[in-house]
Amino acid sequence: MNGRADESAADHDDPSRAQCAFTEEHAAGYALGALDRFDRGLVDQHLRWCERCRELVDAAESVTARLAFLSPPVAPLSANVRSALMERIAADATGPIVAVPPVSSRPAIVSAPAETGQTPRATTRRWSRVLPAALIAPLAIALIGVLAWANSLQNTIDEHESELATLQQANARGNSAGEFRLFSMDAEPSCSDCNGSSRLGVDMDESIGVVVAWNLDPRKEHSLWCVDREGEEKWLSILKVDQDGGAMQTFAFPGNASAYAEVYIATDDDSKAYMTSIATPGVPLAD
């Protein structure tokens, strides 16, 4: 993260220029797959809207793709491998998916940056792109509920039993309504720097969610990730943590939420500070 530290004062006045400078510095590492999770997430975020930097990264990737040909030859594959693949494809009832998330680690461009020079808020753009207006209202209501609930929990954060009971009640309400489900996302014991806690709410029908967190370390940078049921990690967004260590953020899953098993918050030292599992419908929360 030295690149961020090296940003000039002028760059701080123009966030989009700072992001371009950061991406330029890391384009080669990105194309080589050599960035850590957090830096890769920053570049991904920027590439959503910056056509110029995207071309820069494309150029680097056109070089790195050729490096693949420097691999040594191997004995031919057995025909069984092909047969197994074709059987799997034949058994795939749904076929190629219609709305595709990006295949590589790089997301698709959402839109061009505003001409005002303002840095586009990629998360907001994606949010508005994914969600029709009709869906915003119920989500907003849900968010208000979650926020109120989280605030009440903050007052009793040391009272774990009470907290869990509240969560279970909220979860039960969500399940019974079939709309919004809440999951626990407590700090892992390995996180020695903080006593952070967080809660995850997921609208399984709309594949959207909200994270409410508190007692995070505001000196660190945090990002939000999800893990699909095959174990592949996907970056969601930067988590904006206030000076008191609190955060509340909405996000959209890349695809159907049921395909994802976990959501976690990662810090800039690449540790997984907080994680939660997305429970299957009807299964009560684990203690």
Add this chain to the structure above:
Amino acid sequence: MTDRQGSDGQGLLNLSDAELMEMTADGNQAAIGVLYDRYSGAVFSFAVRILGDRAIAEELLQEVFFRCWKQARAYSPQRGSYITWLLSITHNMAIDELRRRGRRPQRADAADPALLLENVRDQDPSVEDRALMSALREQISEAMETLPAAQRNAITMAYFEGLTQREIAEELQEPLGTVKTRMRLGIRKLRDYLEKQEVELV
């Protein structure tokens, strides 16, 4: 379009990669089969190189092509060749697998890159294809040879061994900024060299 969507793979052999991907996106299973026949060798060699394990590489190969099947609409010919896209997916998935397993592959610095391109197209490449691949093979190898050893090493450790810039810096006991600079300069030199040679990826 009707002919192309038949299940008989024979009629598909002369189609371009982009045409086959378009058909794959429409659910044509024979089309993805033809693409597999064309490129499974290259993907497999690459996966073995990164993972260092033939059995794991076979599993990954299937996952790569199944992903190509499921997400065929994500491919855009305007943004590059199919093989570039395919190898990019392979690289991402192989590195993820490598990191998940928490281990590194065997170094393969002494491998002869000349032989890999024999695997690029499995089905009787034409004379023109052979000539093109031969030229590409030599020029990529030459391009790497033009790099200073430190730049070449940084690129190799990242691309084939799945190490991050930070991990490379720690292993080499070099400043992180030095590693970043080596990668940046190395990729730029490779690009300049290949552009000067007017090398096109298959």
